[in-house]
Amino acid sequence: MSAISVEHVSIRFGGLVALSDVSFDVPPGEIFALIGPNGAGKTTLFNVVSGVYACTDGRIRFNGKTITGALPHELARKGLTRTFQNLQIFFRMSAAENVMVGRHLHERRNPLLDFLGLPMVHRQNAESRKLAEELLDLVGLSGLGDQPAGELPYGVLKRLEIARALATRPSVIMLDEPVAGCNAVETAEIAHVIRKIAGSGMTVMLVEHDMGFVMTLADRIHVLNRGMTLAEGTPSEIRNNPAVIEAYLGTAKPGETSRAHG
Amino acid sequence: MRRILANPYAPAFALAVVVVMVPLLVPSPFYLRLATLVFINALVVVGLNLLMGYAGQISLGHAAFFAMGAYASAIGPAHLGLPTLASMLAGIVLTGVVAYGVGKPILRFKGYHLAVATLGLGVIVSIVITNEIAWTGGPDGMQVARLWIGSWRVSGVANWYWVAGITLIVAMLGAANLLSSPTGRALRAIHDSEVAAGVLGIDVARYKLLVFVISAIYAATAGAFLALFDGHVTPVTGGILRSIEFVAMAVLGGLGSILGSVLGAAVLVVLPQALTSFHEFEHAILGAILMVLMIALRRGVIPSLQSWLLRGAA
Ligand SMILES: Nc1ncnc2c1ncn2[C@@H]1O[C@H](COP(=O)(O)OP(=O)(O)OP(=O)(O)O)[C@@H](O)[C@H]1O
Numbered sequence: 001m002s003a004i005s006v007e008h009v010s011i012r013f014g015g016l017v018a019l020s021d022v023s024f025d026v027p028p029g030e031i032f033a034l035i036g037p038n039g040a041g042k043t044t045l046f047n048v049v050s051g052v053y054a055c056t057d058g059r060i061r062f063n064g065k066t067i068t069g070a071l072p073h074e075l076a077r078k079g080l081t082r083t084f085q086n087l088q089i090f091f092r093m094s095a096a097e098n099v100m101v102g103r104h105l106h107e108r109r110n111p112l113l114d115f116l117g118l119p120m121v122h123r124q125n126a127e128s129r130k131l132a133e134e135l136l137d138l139v140g141l142s143g144l145g146d147q148p149a150g151e152l153p154y155g156v157l158k159r160l161e162i163a164r165a166l167a168t169r170p171s172v173i174m175l176d177e178p179v180a181g182c183n184a185v186e187t188a189e190i191a192h193v194i195r196k197i198a199g200s201g202m203t204v205m206l207v208e209h210d211m212g213f214v215m216t217l218a219d220r221i222h223v224l225n226r227g228m229t230l231a232e233g234t235p236s237e238i239r240n241n242p243a244v245i246e247a248y249l250g251t252a253k254p255g256e257t258s259r260a261h262g
Numbered sequence: 263m264r265r266i267l268a269n270p271y272a273p274a275f276a277l278a279v280v281v282v283m284v285p286l287l288v289p290s291p292f293y294l295r296l297a298t299l300v301f302i303n304a305l306v307v308v309g310l311n312l313l314m315g316y317a318g319q320i321s322l323g324h325a326a327f328f329a330m331g332a333y334a335s336a337i338g339p340a341h342l343g344l345p346t347l348a349s350m351l352a353g354i355v356l357t358g359v360v361a362y363g364v365g366k367p368i369l370r371f372k373g374y375h376l377a378v379a380t381l382g383l384g385v386i387v388s389i390v391i392t393n394e395i396a397w398t399g400g401p402d403g404m405q406v407a408r409l410w411i412g413s414w415r416v417s418g419v420a421n422w423y424w425v426a427g428i429t430l431i432v433a434m435l436g437a438a439n440l441l442s443s444p445t446g447r448a449l450r451a452i453h454d455s456e457v458a459a460g461v462l463g464i465d466v467a468r469y470k471l472l473v474f475v476i477s478a479i480y481a482a483t484a485g486a487f488l489a490l491f492d493g494h495v496t497p498v499t500g501g502i503l504r505s506i507e508f509v510a511m512a513v514l515g516g517l518g519s520i521l522g523s524v525l526g527a528a529v530l531v532v533l534p535q536a537l538t539s540f541h542e543f544e545h546a547i548l549g550a551i552l553m554v555l556m557i558a559l560r561r562g563v564i565p566s567l568q569s570w571l572l573r574g575a576a
Pocket residue numbers: 013016018036037038039040041042043044045085261
């Protein structure tokens with residue numbers, strides 16, 4: 001059974017058809033990449049799957065169950081979470097607190113007990129803090145826990161979002177341009193992290209313009225163009241697909257397109 | 263320095279020191295009465311700050327909840343024959359229920375829309391209080407029976423100073439506890455990014471409603487205290503202007519600062535008293551002082567001072 005099935009999904013914004021009859025399946029544990037030129041509808045597709053937008057037509061299934069129309073927090077509870085292309089960081093919190101928010105679903109949260117500040121609340125805080133530190137270590141942000149998130153550079157925040165998403169312990173994680181704005185070292189680190197979490201059985205859906213990154217990492221690639229499916233296949237199939245090369249002609253061959261998009 | 267400023271319990275501790283010191287330093291009923299009014303206002307503002315400063319949701323109608331607490335304490339004994347204590351507690355619970363019912367539809371709005379919706383709530387409550395003369399005494403207001411807790415007759419500034427002061431300390435401790443808990447983190451997350459909070463599993467609508475109800479309960483408690491302390495309530499207690507004042511206190515002291523809420527309340531309660539000698543210029547001078555404070559310390563008094571101190575210490 002597929003972890004995620006997107007079935008004939010369409011979405012319109014007024015007159016603009018942002019996605020038109022898009023279908024694909026993502027088996028569990030796969031690294032599945034979604035590529036396409038700017039404005040192709042990649043982020044929109046992530047928004048539809050994660051419940052941020054409701055699609056106009058079509059159906060989405062998660063582990064076989066229909067989730068079309070479910071709200072983001074309901075999907076998170078089922079094990080689906082994501083990061084954002086345009087950072088959605090909790091800027092007034094420290095880096096560690098950002099990750100601790102990701103532990104929300106796994107924390108005992110009773111407003112009355114929280115109000116009373118019982119010792120169990122403090123114990124749980126300490127535990128969440130420790131797990132947050134571990135996740136910060138995992139994404140290469142050791143020692144930054146106490147830094148106010150608002151003061152951290154872009155590349156760090158990209159990784160902070162990954163740590164925060166991992167804190168929900170998802171079975172499917174969707175990463176929207178995880179290495180945009182990152183240097184080569186950071187990109188290699190993030191690739192390593194993604195391999196590691198996929199290796200642990202997590203399903204990874206990925207949007208990225210850095211073709212080198214996508215080609216080496218993805219098991220399968222789905223190409224969107226102007227809201228429509230252009231191709232799907234393994235990295236080598238996609239690299240040699242004439243329609244894909246055609247779509248990218250305005251910029252460069254897909255293998256050469258540089259990462260430049262925030 | 264950084265450690266003290268970062269300790270979530272520092273504001274409550276500082277206030278505890280103030281509550282103990284004021285009667286020793288200025289033992290006159292005039293000042294104790296003023297301090298009591300500061301505590302009562304601060305109680306509303308601490309709750310409002312949870313809503314506005316932490317969760318990022320505005321309310322221009324909190325005087326409605328303040329008035330509900332006040333009038334419930336008055337109406338229970340006068341019209342229903344209930345003991346004052348029971349009316350007060352029932353009024354606070356009822357206000358929480360009303361906040362839940364009202365919050366559910368309107369908290370879906372954001373920004374200006376939420377501001378206008380909460381303002382609407384304030385207008386409605388204010389109209390009802392002014393017009394339901396049989397129940398509320400209309401524009402003249404009504405007397406409030408004394409509060410008895412067992413055989414303790416809670417009356418006069420000597421009693422209410424301590425009741426209000428200690429309640430405020432507890433309310434501040436509760437707020438601090440809440441903020442460094444999963445609930446508080448959820449509220450702060452909603453402020454910065456609702457969509458990120460959602461994909462991490464936070465039920466955004468539920469937490470907005472929760473903090474709205476908590477802040478309403480704070481306001482209702484304060485309203486009940488004021489009614490019982492004064493022995494008299496009038497529609498002014500719950501007027502639109504009061505709602506605006508509460509917001510001004512929260513913003514002036516600093517959104518997102520519990521200590522700031524108390525300070526903001528103190529400034530806006532004490533300043534008008536201090537300025538009475540200027541007679542007709544009182545309001546103009548008050549307004550000018552507020553404007554200068556906001557221009558000089560634009561993030562509110564406490565957050566601005568804090569970042570200034572931290573920069574000095576670094
Ligand atoms: N909320 C919205 N309202 C109106 N139009 C939208 C909305 N969200 C996306 N669009 C439009 O849908 C189209 C697809 O946008 P989308 O952000 O999904 O592209 P993308 O493939 O992620 O591009 P990029 O690589 O630049 O991130 C664009 O034309 C965009 O303007």
